Amino acid sequence: MGSIDTARKRTPAFDSKRIHLLAAAARVFSEEGYDKASMRQIAGEAQVSLAGIYHYVAGKEELLYWIQFHTFESLLRGLEKSLEGIEDPRQRLGAAVGNHIRHFGDNMQELKVCARELETLEGDAYEDVRRLRRSYFEAVHNLVKELQPQRGTHLGSWLATANLFGMLNWFYQWYDPERSRVSLDDLAAQQASLFLDGYTSCNSIGDDRGN
Amino acid sequence: MGSIDTARKRTPAFDSKRIHLLAAAARVFSEEGYDKASMRQIAGEAQVSLAGIYHYVAGKEELLYWIQFHTFESLLRGLEKSLEGIEDPRQRLGAAVGNHIRHFGDNMQELKVCARELETLEGDAYEDVRRLRRSYFEAVHNLVKELQPQRGTHLGSWLATANLFGMLNWFYQWYDPERSRVSLDDLAAQQASLFLDGYTSCNSIGDDRGN
DNA sequence: CCTCCGATCGAACGTTCGTTCGAATTTGTT
DNA sequence: AACAAATTCGAACGAACGTTCGATCGGAGG
Numbered sequence: 001m002g003s004i005d006t007a008r009k010r011t012p013a014f015d016s017k018r019i020h021l022l023a024a025a026a027r028v029f030s031e032e033g034y035d036k037a038s039m040r041q042i043a044g045e046a047q048v049s050l051a052g053i054y055h056y057v058a059g060k061e062e063l064l065y066w067i068q069f070h071t072f073e074s075l076l077r078g079l080e081k082s083l084e085g086i087e088d089p090r091q092r093l094g095a096a097v098g099n100h101i102r103h104f105g106d107n108m109q110e111l112k113v114c115a116r117e118l119e120t121l122e123g124d125a126y127e128d129v130r131r132l133r134r135s136y137f138e139a140v141h142n143l144v145k146e147l148q149p150q151r152g153t154h155l156g157s158w159l160a161t162a163n164l165f166g167m168l169n170w171f172y173q174w175y176d177p178e179r180s181r182v183s184l185d186d187l188a189a190q191q192a193s194l195f196l197d198g199y200t201s202c203n204s205i206g207d208d209r210g211n
Numbered sequence: 212m213g214s215i216d217t218a219r220k221r222t223p224a225f226d227s228k229r230i231h232l233l234a235a236a237a238r239v240f241s242e243e244g245y246d247k248a249s250m251r252q253i254a255g256e257a258q259v260s261l262a263g264i265y266h267y268v269a270g271k272e273e274l275l276y277w278i279q280f281h282t283f284e285s286l287l288r289g290l291e292k293s294l295e296g297i298e299d300p301r302q303r304l305g306a307a308v309g310n311h312i313r314h315f316g317d318n319m320q321e322l323k324v325c326a327r328e329l330e331t332l333e334g335d336a337y338e339d340v341r342r343l344r345r346s347y348f349e350a351v352h353n354l355v356k357e358l359q360p361q362r363g364t365h366l367g368s369w370l371a372t373a374n375l376f377g378m379l380n381w382f383y384q385w386y387d388p389e390r391s392r393v394s395l396d397d398l399a400a401q402q403a404s405l406f407l408d409g410y411t412s413c414n415s416i417g418d419d420r421g422n
Numbered sequence: 423c424c425t426c427c428g429a430t431c432g433a434a435c436g437t438t439c440g441t442t443c444g445a446a447t448t449t450g451t452t
Numbered sequence: 453a454a455c456a457a458a459t460t461c462g463a464a465c466g467a468a469c470g471t472t473c474g475a476t477c478g479g480a481g482g
Contacts, residue, residue, distance in 0.1 A: 011458090014458090014459095033244075033246060033331075035244060035246035035247045036246045038438080038439065038440085039439080039440060039441085040438090040439085040440095048460080048461090049460065049461045049462080050440090050441090050461080050462090051441085051442080051443085051460075051461055051462080051463095052459080052460055052461065054440095054441075054442080055458090055459065055460075059440070059441075060440065060441095116327075118384065120244075144410065147410060147411060148410075148411070155393070156401075159393075159398070159401055160401075160405060160410045162381075162385045163378040163381075163402060163405055165381065166377045166378040166379075166380070166381030166382070166384075167374040167377040167378060167381075168377075169377070169381055169384075170373075170374075170376065170377030170378075170380055170381055171377070173329065173377075173380075174373045182366070182370075187370070190367075190370055190371075191374060194371060194374055194406070194409070195405070195409060195410055196409045196410060196411055197408070197409035197411060197412075198405070198406060198407045198408035198409035198412070199355065199358060199359075199371045199406055199407060200358060200359070200407055200408060201408075201409070222428090225428090225429095228429095249468080249469065249470085250469080250470060250471085251468090251469085251470095259430080259431090260430065260431045260432080261431085261432090261470095261471090262430075262431055262432080262433095262471085262472080262473090263429080263430055263431065265470095265471075265472080266428085266429065266430075270470070270471075271470065271471095
């Protein structure tokens with residue numbers, strides 16, 4: 001179904017080294033951008049020869065494909081888990097934001113690559129990731145709809161969700177884990193509060209600068 | 212002062228053709244991304260030979276530099292004009308959002324290039340644009356501070372401003388002028404309302420899908 | 423008419439890119 | 453120990469990149 005062959009060599013050692021390679025590629029992609037990043041840089045980061053990369057993936061595009069595929073799958077799985085047992089619509093949306101920010105903290109480079117290179121892949125690989133991405137968007141969109149089950153219009157909730165993703169996907173542009181004195185949980189709570197109630201009635205945090 | 216020579220040839224015809232070239236470059240950059248875009252594509256888009264480009268700019272980096280410089284300067288000038296005569300802090304912030312979105316509508320490719328290629332330039336050219344960008348951010352940040360002159364903390368207003376820019380800078384990812392049945396003014400009003408009062412009490416728009 | 427100078431371009435340069443290939447090396451199994 | 457398969461890598465390929473250079477064009481001033 002997918003555009004890229006997924007079931008080939010299947011020893012645990014092979015998979016493990018491929019994951020290691022994908023992590024190295026994510027670091028280089030997030031630092032340089034996909035187009036500027038070179039396979040030679042990735043080989044250096046992964047401590048493998050240039051030609052050695054092609055034993056684990058078919059090419060540069062497939063590196064990006066797997067990074068994005070795994071990341072969006074993990075976001076979706078985490079979202080479902082985060083919503084378990086929570087009924088209140090406001091808390092459910094807060095859990096979704098918390099899940100996204102937690103993933104960001106654990107896989108910063110991968111999330112950055114997903115946000116920045118949304119339109120980089122082409123053909124079937126693009127459609128594959130796009131399907132996953134749409135599922136994630138729709139899942140969050142449904143949570144937004146639940147906030148105003150009767151009053152809200154479809155367009156209104158759709159626009160609000162798009163802007164929520166704007167906040168989430170722009171995160172990597174200003175968040176610096178080295179400098180921030182605010183925990184990711186607090187930042188997620190602030191973002192959820194800003195989206196739900198606006199800045200005017202938004203709970204603020206301590207007084208240290210984040211950046 | 213700037214890193215790039217600005218006062219050279221100065222006939223009106225020369226300046227006009229350079230502006231035409233910069234517009235063509237912005238179209239190609241916004242479509243392909245800076246790194247993937249080639250000088251040959253830009254030459255084709257501008258209807259000039261490849262070598263002809265170098266009569267108007269020193270190289271590829273300078274194309275991006277001028278695009279970003281002019282765009283941020285225009286954003287800043289427009290912001291000052293938009294605030295004239297407006298006293299109410301909420302209306303002032305709404306005017307700032309409106310100014311940004313209006314600029315987006317008038318110079319879609321340039322705004323996209325500014326949002327996407329924020330970390331592309333290097334050295335003095337990067338610092339030049341960064342200064343302008345900081346000025347724009349601080350101007351909006353001050354408007355946000357005015358919303359809660361006594362209660363808000365510096366960090367709280369800074370984080371809110373960063374998230375506001377997330378909404379604004381992510382705009383190009385989902386807004387499609389061909390499909391949208393909502394005017395840019397309405398979208399700007401919705402974004403300002405979302406930031407000020409949150410989704411719960413956010414005024415919604417009509418019922419047509421934007422995308 | 424001739425001269426000069428900005429404007430324009432075809433052709434080429436050196437570099438870097440993603441990818442390939444065949445040989446060498448390591449690993450796992452009898 | 454001996455063989456097969458998996459893994460690794462140096463070297464090279466063709467293509468595309470940004471940039472340069474010298475020649476040509478075209479209009480304004482003497």
